[in-house]
Amino acid sequence: MNKGYVYSGEIDANALRQLIQSFSDLTVLSWDLSQLDFPSGVELRRAGCAFNPELEIRWESTFEGRFLVLVLSDTELNLPGGFEPVKGDWWYDKIAVRLVDLTDKRFAPQFSAYPGGGNVGVKLKCSVFRRGVVVTFVSPREVSHAEES
Numbered sequence: 001m002n003k004g005y006v007y008s009g010e011i012d013a014n015a016l017r018q019l020i021q022s023f024s025d026l027t028v029l030s031w032d033l034s035q036l037d038f039p040s041g042v043e044l045r046r047a048g049c050a051f052n053p054e055l056e057i058r059w060e061s062t063f064e065g066r067f068l069v070l071v072l073s074d075t076e077l078n079l080p081g082g083f084e085p086v087k088g089d090w091w092y093d094k095i096a097v098r099l100v101d102l103t104d105k106r107f108a109p110q111f112s113a114y115p116g117g118g119n120v121g122v123k124l125k126c127s128v129f130r131r132g133v134v135v136t137f138v139s140p141r142e143v144s145h146a147e148e149s
Helices: 013-021
Strands: 005-011 027-031 047-052 055-061 067-073 083-085 090-098 122-131 134-145
Touching (some): 055 134
Antiparallel strands (some): 090 122
């Protein structure tokens, strides 16, 4: 197991957009009641996440137009004001899972394509975060395309 870092905060839309843009090569997944997809830019819908191989940013809007935000990181971060470390001893392990083929009608996948354009044989690398011994988050890190489907 590796030492993990979890931070939480409540920030406005501009601060969230700046936070997301401060990290490179993030894959964004954003959703509301009518749409769930991987937009080409930063779209702050009701909820979403943005991830790269080292971290994930999760958000959910509040009734006041602000966002509750979690940052799950494999390394210690110096985040802007408004963020506090979440109490507890955090640890993570790396895993990879295979995503449902988008052509498989049994599961009615909601995406038209996964990041990078793949739709079959897609793997998602994740960090599984534990607080102590309790699994608390499965955090996406990277989408790759498998050789076999």
